[in-house]
Amino acid sequence: MPSWLKPGTAFLLLALVFGLGFLALLPPFQAPDEPFHLLRAYQVSTGEWGETLEDGRRGAVVPGSAIDFFSAFQHVPLKPTVQVSKEEVLRFRERPLEPKATRFIGYATALAHPAWPYLxxxxxxxxxxxxxxxxxxxxxxxxxxxxxAWAALVYAAIRRAPILPWLLFLLALTPISLQQAASLSPDAVTNGLAFLLFAGLLRLWLAPEEVPAPATLVGTMALGLLLTLSKFAYGLHALLFILIPWQRFGSRGRRLLGLALFFGLNLAWMLHTLRSGGDPARAGGGGRLLALLQDPVHFFEVGLDTLRVYGLFYLEQFVGRLGHLDTNLPRALIVYYWLLLLGVALLEREPGRGLKPAEKAWIAGVLLVEVAAIW
Structure with missing residues (x-):
């Protein structure tokens, strides 16, 4: 097979071609929350990783030119018929940054995401x-x-995955995934990290070697902790580590010790996030997870009712509702992509030992709980 037809290389080529297309054609600040991501990323670029407070308000101190830049396009979101001209965009190509001419701008979601996905x-x-x-x-x-960064993470994940590389290929190349990757959204790095973690777990679940190098185990656990640091609810992915057989650790005792340490660190961060001041943005799903634990029956009743009303919207959004989730793709494309995903998931051959039905059920269950916590 030519190298460009292998899933990793094919992904990289298509991701860069279409990603650069999104980067150039997506008008300024027309991805969800992109103005706020600009503020947060600029803070991180100056070494300011924490929050900035002024008169009790959370926000950022950034160049006034940056505020003027995104303010000039705030008439466009949620109005898909409004177009942005090339002249409107290019006039800021001559506007000096003037980094010392700063202003404070308040925004409540200043710490909705930690600093590291903005690196x-x-x-x-x-x-x-x-x-x-x-x-x-x-x-x-x-x-x-x-x-x-996103392309490199997903490329590494597809190369490492022992099974289902074409499914990962398709999931990564959905239109909404490409748009987020080509914007300032921290979801790009978080999503790429999730792909890489899943590929690492697949290797630990299915790789033929009994005891992998210690760096492989430690590295996969470090990826898991890093993903928890990105968003609170993603900490539930720790439950996937239960599927790692004891042979990968060398003994049952080492497995117990390793998983106990990993779960302890993971849980400690989640509890720290819950106690971080009660801000839902900072909790990143903590409020929903608490609601799930406190009254699961009511939570799922509300969830089912939400699916009844918005289920079709979520199916479309998974493949792609672009811009500020206000620009629809053709319905035929959405249906085709879903059929393609399902077909590849069911028909892609798994070399060697594949996942057992019980393992697939566990993975699906963890995924559903995690989605409920984020939702």
């Missing part, structure tokens, strides 16, 4: 500041570095 965007913005480029380049270099 690629911050690196791009640091380059723009170092080269003294106009404010325009904060957005586009931030987007570019975010896209490259």
């Amino acid at each position: 690629p965007q911050a690196l791009g913005m640091s380059l723009a500041r170092a080269l003294e480029l106009p404010v325009f380049y904060l957005l586009y270099l931030g987007r570019l570095f975010n896209l490259l």
